[in-house]
Amino acid sequence: MIPEIGHFSLILAFCFAIVQGTLPLIGVWQHKPMLANVAVPAARLQFLFIAIAFISLDYSFYVDDFSVLYVASTSNSQLPIMYKLAAIWGGHEGSMLLWVSMLGLWTMAVTIYAEALPQTFKIRLIAVMGMVSIGFLAFVIFTSNPFERLIPAALDGRDLNPLLQDPGMVFHPPVLYMGYVGFSVAFAFAIAALLDGKLDITWARWTRPWTTVAWVFLTLGIAFGSKWAYYELGWGGWWFWDAVENASFMPWLVGTALIHSLAVTEKRDAFKVWTVLLSISAFSLSLLGTFLVRSGVLTSVHAFATDPRRGVFILLYLVVVIGGALLLFAWRAPKVGLGEKFDVVSRESMLLANNVVLVAAAGSVLLGTMYPLLMDALGAGKISVGPPYFDAVFVAIMAPGLFLMGLGPLAKWKKASLPEIGARLKVAAVISVISSVLVPFIMGKMSLMVVVGVFLAFWVGSTSLILLANRVKSRSAATPNLVDNLKGIPLAFYGMFIAHLGIGVFILGVTLVKGYESEQDLRMEINDVAKIGNLNFTFEGTQTIKGPNYESQQGTFTVTKNGKAVAVLHPEKRFYPVQGSVMTEADISPGVIKDLYVSLGEPLEKGAWSVRIYIKPFVQWIWAGAILMALGGFCALADKRYRARNKKLSQGSKEGEQEAHEAFAS
Amino acid sequence: MKKLFVVLLLLANAAFAGVAKPLADDPVIEARLKAMSRELRCLVCQNSTLADSTAPLAEDLRKEIRVLMHEGKTDQEVVAYLVARYGDFVRYRPPVNNETAVLWFGPFALLLIGAFVLYRVLKKHAGNDELKGEDA
Amino acid sequence: MKRTAKFLIPLVLFLIAVGFLFKGLFLDPHEVPSPLVGKPAPAFTAPLLSEPSKRFNTADMKGKVWLLNVWASWCVACREEHPALMEMAKISEIATYGLDYKDTDAEAQAVIDANGNPYKEIMTDADGKIGIDYGVYGVPETYVIDKLGIIRYKQIGPITEQAFFSKILPLVKALQT
Structure with a gap:
């Protein structure tokens, strides 16, 4: 009975997704408020029914209902309760349900927190989320139904793969999916803005916190996964450049680029086309990742039992969602304005240079992941692209980016001068060079990799500290008390500071474990x-x-x-x-x-x-670094002024806008 | 109390403790094997390296590699031996040739093109007097 | 017009990627083509399962078209393949030789006794050395070797009806003439 309720709820959710994805758009287009206003209730009902379906499935796991095929194949009566509940995402069907549930959760959050958005924009936004959901619900219902019955019921289940019987299984997938799917919000913002034909500062400002939340989850999700692999697989590796790891890493890289380009767009109303493209790309790469895992086109430790029907279905879905988005982009983008002016040497240009590096790095991961497939499809034979390739190419591309990372935050907005930046960096350069010699000396072995790695780690770390020191110094005249001074600096600044420090910690961990393990x-x-x-x-x-x-x-x-x-x-x-x-x-x-x-x-x-x-x-520094990055994201989100201004802005207050600019002007 | 127990245990053990021996007979060859097999792919369970795989074939191949190394074969010769049998698929580090040129150099080309385009766009952007906010 | 074209680049790139992904759906990433196809089959001598004192020698196969089927008693897929091999032996003149890979003679003999013998001869490769020379990575695997001793085709995994009638049989016939 319960599984049927779950199945039925899923179908109802699908119906509501269709309502949510279509009627409101028609309503906005035809100026029929009645239709337009179904967006929010439909979205909430969709979430409600997905939640019922999810709980039904978890209940079936809880009571060992082995008449449900999925439960029989991923659980067992002897399985500890914690893993029974985690087994819900231990196989293909359930993890797709988790995917859909996360999408529902994000949609629900949008209906609550986007209250202050302009009405038509909000409705378009929710409708786009609905469209994304339609495809995935259809996928679950028609090709991957977790509620399928097994008649006669199995006496006992085939058990969860012992590799997955670990606390890591409880946290890693939901957090990772939360991040993966979270980019759908930035995607929906981009599409809604393109439909609107109006890409402006407001759009960037609204997208930013949502992107940051998704990014924080993705960062944590990837870090959990890495930690899990480290202790579970038994050979002490923490990153394998496996196809599926890459699939989660690409959206992370592009999402990181997006966070930075949003800063430029928000401040200067510039590079909007680029930012929109990144918003679309981040989510597209999440979808691509899903396709790569589910279709079996690549071999991976995470590969699920594959079914070509599923592959074709997801590919079709990709064509509709991503293809549609890019078509809309090609149509609307040429009409987007250029925004405000800034110099070739400025904070803005540094942030964009960072984007070039991150995108090229994501490109190297994409190329490396897809190349065996390309070669095979062209009949050029089978090759493997593994860690030696990524260690060489990805690192070589990222290294100059990390160097730039030290410069960027010290450059002034609009117009910076290189000699001035250089002067501020003298101390950082000295610290980094000395450390890069001293650390290998203490550890007892010198190698180029270690010298460069340690240099970059200290470079990123010390420039961040100098940035904070400069900030404090510039405020010291007005606020002489150090504690008050530190308190007065916006949390958004600390967010950046902590996240960048996290990168430094991470690099140090990676370098030292690689050099001296x-x-x-x-x-x-x-x-x-x-x-x-x-x-x-x-x-x-x-x-x-x-x-x-x-x-x-x-x-x-x-x-x-x-x-x-x-x-x-x-x-x-x-x-x-x-x-x-x-x-x-x-x-x-x-x-x-x-x-x-x-x-x-x-x-x-x-x-x-x-x-x-x-x-x-x-080695622990690797994950400590990742956690610092995520913490930095949280910090930025917690910035009171940042939240307050959204409300003010929507009321059209010029005051709010001014304040917002200050919060991010560092 | 527990600590004391551990210490006592250690003292007791110390009397007849042996020294752990390396699993391999020849540590030099073993180190070479390890370094090399990290970059080789196991054909059976295609997601692990030859170093980490527990598949019987991986075990056999490691044995074979040890033999080849004892015979004085260089690392390149050993890799060539494997590639002759299993193809480039066994190499996690794809060879650099015409077919993989895009793989190896594409990302750097992307970086350079990106930097060039960005510079052009920034130049244009900075020189465009129609843009607002000149002295904001 | 030129301004618009620029914005189509992402879409075009995406569609190219979709093309490859679509093609990828119909490829098996686990199947690794052998670099030995088109090259001389590695020479070996090996004891016969039926009479371990006698040895099979690839040199004796010069001038003949033959199949080398690598199998083992512990291999589940081989047992699935067995009836197909029996059928092949019945309906065609193809000379199939078995290489019993990393197995014990007793267990291999038991399988043959129970399910019949589709092979002209069975050679044993107890330590898997011959298997390595042939690039065997998952049994069963089957090699088609021509009169000059060149490997012309490799079937990875069980011989399916389709593979037999569309590839192996026509190839063997062509090679024999």
Whole structure:
């Protein structure tokens, strides 16, 4: 009964999506307020029914209803409750439902928080969200119905892939999808503005916070995924340049570019065409990612069971949504004005240069991801494009961009002078050069990669600090008290500061772990000691333990430094009987300076085991950096003036506009 | 209390503790193998490198590579050996040739074109007196 | 007009990408074409399953068109392929040789005893060395080798009816004349 309610709700949601996506547009076009005004209620009802469907499916998981095919194939009666509820997005059908639910959630948020937007714009916006939703709901209902019955019911489920039985599974997909799908709002803003034929500052100003929220989620989602891979896959990697990782990384890069170009558009009413194109691209890349994962055109760790029908369906959907958007773009863009004037050397131009770099970087990821497919389609043979390619090309493109990142925020709006920027950067340059020599010296090994990486990390970090110092200094005459001074700086500024600092932290982490990680494959008998640097890893043996739905050989390793205990690690080799699979669960002792990472290989003769021990210096900084970036985004969103001004602006207050300019003038 | 226990345990162990031996007989070759197999793709479970894969074929190939290295083959020769059997597909680092020129140089071309276009547009933008906000 | 054309670039690029993606839907990313096709089949000698003291030698196959089918008792897809091989042996004159890949003789023999023998001879490759030389990465795989000992075709995965009648059979016939 419950699954049928879910299925039926999904169909109702589909109907409301059709209403939401069509009638309001007709209403606006034909000047029929009656029709136009269905937008908000239809959107909310759509969300309500999606929510019912989602809860129904989760309920089916909760009560182990194995007469539902999807539940039977991704859950099991022995599965811990937390994973049962997460198993809802453990397979194709459910994760598509999650996708649609996120879209519903964003639409709902738009109907609530876009209250103050001009009426017709708001209606168009919601209608575009509805159109995006129609396609995806149709996809779920017609090709990927999670409520399909299994008759007769299975006695027990086939279980969630043990690889996914991890707390990471609970957080990673929803947060990532929240970000992925969140770009649909920026997309809808762009389309609504193009339909309106009016791209102006208001549009940019409204798009900005929505884009930032989506970007924050995407940043966190990618970071969670990376962290998960790090401890779950058992070989200590944190990024694999896998097709699906790339699919989430491309929208992130373009979304980052979008956040920066929105700043220019908002301030100077300029480069609107470019900003609109980025808004469309960010979401298009999210959709492309979905296509790549679901259609099986690329091999990936994330690949779902594939069905060519699904591939054709999504591709058709891409053609309609992206093709339609780009057609509208080609039609409207030529009429868009140029906006205000600014100099070739200015904050604006720096932000746009950053855009060129980010887009070229996204281009390299796209090219690398798609190239095997291109070659194959052209009959030129099969090739693989993997980490060595991306490490070389992507990094080479990003490096100058990171250098620019130090300059940009120090340049004045409208017209900056290079000598002046240079003078402000002297200290940063000195700090960065010294660090880039000193750090490898302390770590004991010099390489070009480390020198450049450390230089860039300190460059980004120190320029951010100098920026803050300058800001404080310029205000010190008016507000001599340092605390008051710091308090008086808008949160939006801190947002940028923290996010940029996060990039520095991230680069430092990546550089040091890549430059100085070590790995040992050992054969260890009980009581054997492995000496790595000044650490002694003692293997105390293994014991059999029983988990809720697995059996495990758990090893015990004590780590000592100069005779003092540092950590006790329990890596496991788990056996999951339902799927008959063996999982390696590494154990990690995380630290600011380094992670100790031990994973059990195979049992050898006489109670010995093959053991892998990794030392991962500064690896935690990678995720700390990502979290700082996200925190920066939150900070910018929390800026009171930023929120207040939206309200004022919609009332047409000139005052609000002035204030808004100040908030972002740094 | 727990700490004391650990210390005692350590002391007890110290008496007959052995030193862990490297899994491989020849650490030099093993290091070469590891560095090389990171850039090679496992054909069976196509999403992991030859270094990380646990597939039997990957195990066999690692064994074969060790043998080749013992015979004194250089890294290039070993990669050539694999490419002759499985094609360029095994290389995560695609070779630079006519077919992959776009892959290797395309992104840099994009960067240069982007920079050039941006410069032109900025120049035009800055010199356009019709734009408003000259002295705002 | 020129002003508008510029704005069509994104759409055009997108449509080109769609073309490739569409084509991609009908390609199998797991299938890796062998670089050995068109090259001489690696020479080997291997013990026979039926009589381990005797050895098969590729040199003896000069002048013949033959199929080398790589299989194993532990391979599920091979068991699916087995009836097709039996059928092939019945309806055509194709000489199919089996290479028992990374298997034990007893288990392989048991499969043959139970399901019949479609092969002229079965060679054993217990340590998988021959498999590596042939670039085997997923059994079953089948190579069509011509009179000069050149590999002319490689079937990855089970031989399907379609593959047999549209590719293998015509190719073998053409090579034999």
